[in-house]
Amino acid sequence: MPSSLVDSLIVVPLENKVLLPSVVLKINMRGRDAVALTRKHLRSSEQRKPTYIACIPLTGKGIEEEANSEEVEGTASPNTTTAVALKDEGFIKPEDKDRLFTFGCTARIIRVQRSGLGAFTMFVEGISRFKVDRYFSQDATLHVKVKYFDEEMEEGESTDEMILFKALVREFLSKMKDLRMPENLIQQLTKLIDSVSPPVLADLLVSVIETSFDEKLTMLSTTNLKERVEKASEWMTRQLHVLKISEQVHSSVEGKLTKKQREFYLRQQLEAIKKELGESDGSGGGIKDEDELEQLGTKIEEADLPEEASTVAQRELKRLKKLQPASSEYSVARNYLELLADLPWNKKTDDIINIAQAKQKLQDDHFGLDHVKKRIIEYLSVIKIKGDLKAPIICFVGPPGVGKTSLGKSIASSLGREFHRISLGGVRDEAEMRGHRRTYVGAMPGLVIQGLRKCKVNNPLFLLDEIDKLVQSSHYGDPSAALLEVLDPEQNNSFSDHYLNVPFDLSNVLFIATANSVDTIPEPLLDRMELISLNGYTFEEKLYIAKAHLLPKQLLAHGLVKGQVQMKDEVFLKIAENYTRESGVRSLERTVASVVRSKCVELADLREANREEDYNPQISLTDVEDILGMAFYEKEVAERELVPGVVTGLAYSGSGNGGILFVEATKMPGDGNLQLTGSLGNVIQESAKLALSWVKSHAFDLQLTNSSTEKMIEHDDIHIHFPAGSINKDGPSAGVTLVSAIVSLYSGYHVPTTTAMTGEISLRGQVLPVGGIKEKVVSAHRAGIRKIILPFRNRKDVEQDVPEKVKNDIQFVFAKNIWDVLEEALVMNESEKWIAPSRVYESHL
Numbered sequence: 001m002p003s004s005l006v007d008s009l010i011v012v013p014l015e016n017k018v019l020l021p022s023v024v025l026k027i028n029m030r031g032r033d034a035v036a037l038t039r040k041h042l043r044s045s046e047q048r049k050p051t052y053i054a055c056i057p058l059t060g061k062g063i064e065e066e067a068n069s070e071e072v073e074g075t076a077s078p079n080t081t082t083a084v085a086l087k088d089e090g091f092i093k094p095e096d097k098d099r100l101f102t103f104g105c106t107a108r109i110i111r112v113q114r115s116g117l118g119a120f121t122m123f124v125e126g127i128s129r130f131k132v133d134r135y136f137s138q139d140a141t142l143h144v145k146v147k148y149f150d151e152e153m154e155e156g157e158s159t160d161e162m163i164l165f166k167a168l169v170r171e172f173l174s175k176m177k178d179l180r181m182p183e184n185l186i187q188q189l190t191k192l193i194d195s196v197s198p199p200v201l202a203d204l205l206v207s208v209i210e211t212s213f214d215e216k217l218t219m220l221s222t223t224n225l226k227e228r229v230e231k232a233s234e235w236m237t238r239q240l241h242v243l244k245i246s247e248q249v250h251s252s253v254e255g256k257l258t259k260k261q262r263e264f265y266l267r268q269q270l271e272a273i274k275k276e277l278g279e280s281d282g283s284g285g286g287i288k289d290e291d292e293l294e295q296l297g298t299k300i301e302e303a304d305l306p307e308e309a310s311t312v313a314q315r316e317l318k319r320l321k322k323l324q325p326a327s328s329e330y331s332v333a334r335n336y337l338e339l340l341a342d343l344p345w346n347k348k349t350d351d352i353i354n355i356a357q358a359k360q361k362l363q364d365d366h367f368g369l370d371h372v373k374k375r376i377i378e379y380l381s382v383i384k385i386k387g388d389l390k391a392p393i394i395c396f397v398g399p400p401g402v403g404k405t406s407l408g409k410s411i412a413s414s415l416g417r418e419f420h421r422i423s424l425g426g427v428r429d430e431a432e433m434r435g436h437r438r439t440y441v442g443a444m445p446g447l448v449i450q451g452l453r454k455c456k457v458n459n460p461l462f463l464l465d466e467i468d469k470l471v472q473s474s475h476y477g478d479p480s481a482a483l484l485e486v487l488d489p490e491q492n493n494s495f496s497d498h499y500l501n502v503p504f505d506l507s508n509v510l511f512i513a514t515a516n517s518v519d520t521i522p523e524p525l526l527d528r529m530e531l532i533s534l535n536g537y538t539f540e541e542k543l544y545i546a547k548a549h550l551l552p553k554q555l556l557a558h559g560l561v562k563g564q565v566q567m568k569d570e571v572f573l574k575i576a577e578n579y580t581r582e583s584g585v586r587s588l589e590r591t592v593a594s595v596v597r598s599k600c601v602e603l604a605d606l607r608e609a610n611r612e613e614d615y616n617p618q619i620s621l622t623d624v625e626d627i628l629g630m631a632f633y634e635k636e637v638a639e640r641e642l643v644p645g646v647v648t649g650l651a652y653s654g655s656g657n658g659g660i661l662f663v664e665a666t667k668m669p670g671d672g673n674l675q676l677t678g679s680l681g682n683v684i685q686e687s688a689k690l691a692l693s694w695v696k697s698h699a700f701d702l703q704l705t706n707s708s709t710e711k712m713i714e715h716d717d718i719h720i721h722f723p724a725g726s727i728n729k730d731g732p733s734a735g736v737t738l739v740s741a742i743v744s745l746y747s748g749y750h751v752p753t754t755t756a757m758t759g760e761i762s763l764r765g766q767v768l769p770v771g772g773i774k775e776k777v778v779s780a781h782r783a784g785i786r787k788i789i790l791p792f793r794n795r796k797d798v799e800q801d802v803p804e805k806v807k808n809d810i811q812f813v814f815a816k817n818i819w820d821v822l823e824e825a826l827v828m829n830e831s832e833k834w835i836a837p838s839r840v841y842e843s844h845l
């Protein structure tokens with residue numbers, strides 16, 4: 001308590017307000033006491049002395065406030081003003097004397113200003129709380145004798161609590177910022193946190209915290225400093241809590257609002273997009289268009305649905321009429337009904353099975369492929385005679401670009417049927433085949449039903465492309481199981497699509513499948529299909545295909561007529577040999593297209609310059625390089641080194657492409673280890689171990705036993721590498737190649753670059769048959785190989801499958817065991833062949 005404070009003071013009663021220490025208050029006053037007080041203040045301030053008054057709240061119901069609350073101009077601690085009703089002469093009427101509270105606050109007058117006739121506004125600052133000792137009258141004005149309290153906190157008193165209190169004040173003030181409390185006020189209060197004692201801070205905060213009049217009175221009468229801090233903490237916590245709850249309520253309301261708004265915006269956008277596409281129903285997504293429903297009803301009637309589907313359609317239509325157009329259910333139901341109306345339940349094209357015409361069509365569209373065409377004609381004949389399609393489903397198997405898809409198209413057009421291709425590559429979800437149930441968001445019918453909707457007839461030809469790339473039994477269900485149902489003539493007359501949910505008869509659809517390899521076709525599907533193999537083409541075949549089919553096709557596609565681009569055979573061959581490396585003719589077709597394009601540019605330029613007569617349609621060999629750039633590929637055999645230890649093998653990839661592969665073996669002093677590189681799988685690695693074991697165990701028979709060689713075989717490290725290290729290689733068919741490479745390495749004999757081989761070996765040296773012979777042979781021929789060593793048991797594959805032209809160009813050797821292979825493969829020079837002097841035939845198959 002400031003010692004200068006007097007303890008006898010004029011009483012200034014406060015109606016509905018409480019003044020606490022450090023707080024500034026504005027008081028409106030009028031009347032005799034007001035004039036006296038103002039005079040006293042003026043006198044004191046002349047003498048530079050402060051004027052003190054006793055601000056005591058009035059409790060209980062009192063007279064109405066006269067003046068309005070106003071903001072107090074910036075000081076350390078603001079408060080709203082109060083007014084004292086001064087209708088009569090004095091500050092306090094006799095009847096209000098009993099309403100004076102037992103505690104009050106001494107205040108220093110800061111300033112008094114006239115606010116009207118006999119009216120003043122007084123700014124006071126709370127200095128110290130007191131307890132009323134007794135009232136007395138002096139100069140007809142009520143005075144009070146007061147008792148002050150000790151306001152100093154004891155050293156170290158509840159330090160933790162005070163720290164917590166300050167932290168709480170900080171949090172509180174930061175929250176108040178969001179509630180738009182004036183920035184400067186928050187700043188002033190924040191500054192005071194560390195500069196004033198917590199009880200003083202507590203008094204100050206009561207004017208900012210939402211507290212009731214009674215609570216303020218309690219604060220005024222609390223003389224215990226710790227209690228005062230506790231009370232302020234309690235009220236601040238309460239307000240923070242209320243704030244939190246109101247934030248939650250606010251955010252949940254806002255969440256609801258934004259969801260609704262989002263929906264609204266999306267719908268608006270949808271409408272705009274529809275408008276752009278010319279599909280708008282003008283309903284803004286909200287108003288039901290009766291016409292639309294009527295049209296839908298008529299469409300369904302016209303679709304001539306079978307009974308079951310018709311019942312479902314009528315039920316859905318009824319439901320649709322009751323639904324809100326803005327609801328998602330409405331659009332689901334409408335889309336479903338549209339599908340029902342669009343499906344070709346009874347529409348079909350008339351079959352024209354004219355065998356002679358079909359033969360002609362196949363002949364016109366495709367070069368070669370005689371066995372395939374023959375089988376297709378048989379197939380069509382059976383359909384013609386028998387009248388149904390329960391013949392086995394045909395599956396064309398072969399490398400990419402050999403004409404599988406285009407054969408399918410030819411069949412469709414020779415039957416006069418719609419053609420639709422369903423790409424099965426990478427289909428892993430059963431729902432892709434069979435559709436999603438309508439309850440799913442974004443549900444759609446499966447690929448089969450989608451295809452039928454597109455074809456608009458129920459007897460199209462569906463080409464199930466890349467059936468071998470179907471992903472089996474994933475956790476999305478098994479799409480191959482759905483396909484089985486589609487292909488099974490016993491079941492497919494009532495195919496059930498999850499989306500459609502009513503059976504659809506697929507028995508009129510003609511299915512043809514394609515695959516690159518049979519290895520990955522699921523067994524049950526394989527069972528239902530008849531496989532027809534298409535091999536890769538030789539260069540000569542490619543030449544004819546390019547000449548007779550690809551060039552005319554490209555001329556047409558570029559708006560040119562026959563003769564406007566002319567190519568000699570050698571040009572076609574150069575393109576096929578040096579710019580493509582493939583079994584089929586797809587990149588050949590692309591390359592021919594780029595040649596045609598460049599001629600197109602030339603012709604257009606000359607036409608613009610009116611010099612069309614200068615145009616030369618002929619393409620020479622040098623033009624090819626000008627147009628296509630440098631040759632990409634040389635004959636692969638030219639890339640091989642003619643050194644002992646390097647041998648050419650034959651490979652076959654899962655995509656149906658064959659190719660040659662080199663095996664390189666080298667040796668170095670070491671501990672007899674075998675090192676293998678070139679992205680090799682387990683099987684091929686085992687083949688290499690097996691090959692080395694066989695060579696080591698037959699070192700004597702192989703004549704590798706002179707003292708130095710024997711030592712080497714025992715102690716050398718051998719490294720075998722398969723170039724093109726980034727391509728994964730596996731399988732047992734490199735067995736003979738590996739043995740040949742090791743024997744060649746140690747014997748010094750080499751294998752000619754034009755000789756290639758394939759075959760699995762057993763530990764006892766037998767040569768076992770392998771797969772993919774035709775692809776391997778055809779691609780080896782393309783690569784420039786002229787002698788091929790094959791397992792004896794693969795002889796029939798060569799006889800049946802390899803094209804005559806290739807057979808004529810290549811010398812085939814069929815080996816029963818590895819000795820045969822080595823004798824046919826290894827040479828020292830043109831006249832000296834390798835012969836095993838003590839050759840031991842371990843078995844003759």
Ligand SMILES: Nc1ncnc2c1ncn2[C@@H]1O[C@H](COP(=O)(O)OP(=O)(O)OP(=O)(O)O)[C@@H](O)[C@H]1O
Binds near residue numbers: 400401403407589
């Ligand atoms: N024997 C052929 N005679 C005429 N044109 C052919 C022949 N083989 C392929 N073509 C043409 O080659 C192109 C590629 O053929 P297509 O698309 O049918 O290959 P695909 O075997 O279906 O390949 P994929 O397995 O990659 O689908 C087509 O333009 C096709 O007409």
